[in-house]
Amino acid sequence: MARLDRTSARARPAAPVRAVHLGLGAFHRAHQAVYTAADPDWGIAAYTFRNTELPGLLTEQEGLYSVQVRGDTAPRVEIVDSISRVHRGDDTERWLADLASPEVALVTLTITEAAYRAPDDLAGTALGRLLAGLRRRYETSRAPLSLVPCDNLPGNGAALRSALRSRAQRCGAEFRAWLDEQVSFVDTVVDRITPATTEQDRTTTARLLGLEDRAPVVTEPFGEWLLAGEFRLGRPAWERAGARFVDDLDAYEQRKLWFLNGAHSLLAYTGPALGCGTIDEAVRHPRLSEWVESWWDAAARHATLGPDDLLEYRRRLRRRFASRGLRHHLRQIAADGSQKLPARILPVLRAERRRGRLPGSAVAALAGWLLHLRTHQVRDPRAEELTALAHGPDAPRRALAALDEELAADDELVAAVEDRARELGAAR
Numbered sequence: 001m002a003r004l005d006r007t008s009a010r011a012r013p014a015a016p017v018r019a020v021h022l023g024l025g026a027f028h029r030a031h032q033a034v035y036t037a038a039d040p041d042w043g044i045a046a047y048t049f050r051n052t053e054l055p056g057l058l059t060e061q062e063g064l065y066s067v068q069v070r071g072d073t074a075p076r077v078e079i080v081d082s083i084s085r086v087h088r089g090d091d092t093e094r095w096l097a098d099l100a101s102p103e104v105a106l107v108t109l110t111i112t113e114a115a116y117r118a119p120d121d122l123a124g125t126a127l128g129r130l131l132a133g134l135r136r137r138y139e140t141s142r143a144p145l146s147l148v149p150c151d152n153l154p155g156n157g158a159a160l161r162s163a164l165r166s167r168a169q170r171c172g173a174e175f176r177a178w179l180d181e182q183v184s185f186v187d188t189v190v191d192r193i194t195p196a197t198t199e200q201d202r203t204t205t206a207r208l209l210g211l212e213d214r215a216p217v218v219t220e221p222f223g224e225w226l227l228a229g230e231f232r233l234g235r236p237a238w239e240r241a242g243a244r245f246v247d248d249l250d251a252y253e254q255r256k257l258w259f260l261n262g263a264h265s266l267l268a269y270t271g272p273a274l275g276c277g278t279i280d281e282a283v284r285h286p287r288l289s290e291w292v293e294s295w296w297d298a299a300a301r302h303a304t305l306g307p308d309d310l311l312e313y314r315r316r317l318r319r320r321f322a323s324r325g326l327r328h329h330l331r332q333i334a335a336d337g338s339q340k341l342p343a344r345i346l347p348v349l350r351a352e353r354r355r356g357r358l359p360g361s362a363v364a365a366l367a368g369w370l371l372h373l374r375t376h377q378v379r380d381p382r383a384e385e386l387t388a389l390a391h392g393p394d395a396p397r398r399a400l401a402a403l404d405e406e407l408a409a410d411d412e413l414v415a416a417v418e419d420r421a422r423e424l425g426a427a428r
């Protein structure tokens with residue numbers, strides 16, 4: 001079978017690089033790169049963070065790859081041609097040159113939630129690379145730039161600005177003034193469920209495409225991109241692919257993080273105890289689906305958007321989650337819980353406790369998280385500390401305290417988490 005490249009796919013030549021991406025993984029390929037493909041004047045130079053294999057595979061394919069879209073009907077496959085160059089994250093000279101280039105107008109990022117809280121020593125971190133690139137730009141072209149984080153955290157643009165500003169303290173007042181005046185930070189809400197690609201996905205893609213693609217991604221038909229902020233040197237016409245530019249993202253961000261991601265985390269931690277391995281299996285389990293519905297009821301009591309909007313959102317989520325097209329593994333979603341639960345579950349839990357309610361769904365999510373911390377599959381920047389707490393005395397309270405001291409002082413909540421963890425643990 002012929003290998004996918006610009007000749008075999010009869011694709012256009014690579015577009016000039018005007019955007020850079022850091023953290024090339026499945027999601028960038030299923031989301032931002034697809035939106036950028038709608039504007040042929042914009043090419044992306046994509047950098048992985050740690051992955052050293054993907055740049056070689058994609059470079060052999062001249063940046064091309066396919067997106068297999070799977071819902072409840074027959075899958076379809078599309079070739080995406082917006083990535084013009086692909087580089088390893090440790091190709092520092094290339095990275096610095098791209099960041100310095102006045103032709104480059106924006107940088108998108110998918111670096112995971114954890115990366116926004118880098119340690120003081122930035123060596124080898126995504127923030128460190130970004131700061132080094134910004135300094136090179138300041139020392140050379142001083143052209144404006146827009147940073148567009150696409151990770152699932154509240155106020156991602158503002159979070160990135162504050163993380164970079166605090167790390168720029170030692171970089172000199174003039175650099176800091178340039179950062180304030182010439183670099184804009186765009187807030188985004190991103191949505192398209194994109195599980196890690198499997199060997200089987202590679203095989204079905206080859207069959208559908210009739211070409212060998214060594215870097216395909218599989219995703220759902222739905223996609224959403226909401227953005228708020230300024231683009232100093234222009235941007236691709238992402239609206240051609242459905243992106244929406246709004247003044248205020250808060251209500252949409254809350255809806256996405258609480259309803260979609262909150263339910264994902266709830267299922268990721270409770271599903272394994274009830275014998276489920278993927279989201280579609282979990283939402284078919286009566287007890288888990290009851291928890292999801294009651295989680296959504298709790299979230300709706302505190303959400304900004306009105307009831308009609310939320311009912312429609314829930315209806316759509318039920319369908320997306322139940323789709324058998326995607327096998328979204330709970331263990332992938334369970335990673336980095338210490339970075340995700342504070343944005344996805346705790347705001348609603350706090351609001352409920354203030355009203356004297358004890359939402360069983362949030363209790364279940366925390367109990368499931370505690371059990372998860374007792375397994376050997378914990379991937380979390382705080383894994384060592386958290387697994388020790390989860391195995392030690394007074395585990396529910398101490399693990400909860402690692403997320404929120406105030407909630408950990410709530411005896412009724414802690415007792416409920418302990419009871420539910422015992423019950424879920426026995427069900428395993």
Ligand SMILES: NC(=O)c1ccc[n+]([C@@H]2O[C@H](COP(=O)([O-])OP(=O)(O)OC[C@H]3O[C@@H](n4cnc5c(N)ncnc54)[C@H](O)[C@@H]3O)[C@@H](O)[C@H]2O)c1
Pocket residue numbers: 022023024025026027028048049050051110111112113114115125126150151152153190191192193194195196
């Ligand atoms: N997959 C989805 O459905 C989806 C949807 C919306 C948003 N996102 C966001 O995109 C991020 C990446 O998801 P993905 O599906 O591409 O995952 P992936 O595993 O395919 O790729 C993750 C990317 O992040 C990099 N990375 C991992 N740890 C990092 C760290 N500590 N610092 C910097 N970079 C790091 C990896 O090297 C890789 O390039 C998620 O964490 C999430 O914030 C994903």
Ligand SMILES: O=P(O)(O)OC[C@@H](O)[C@@H](O)[C@H](O)[C@H](O)CO
Pocket residue numbers: 113152190191192193194260261264265332333
């Ligand atoms: O990608 P993460 O690790 O932030 O979270 C896992 C999932 O909840 C997430 O990827 C969703 O699938 C996504 O946010 C849907 O748009």
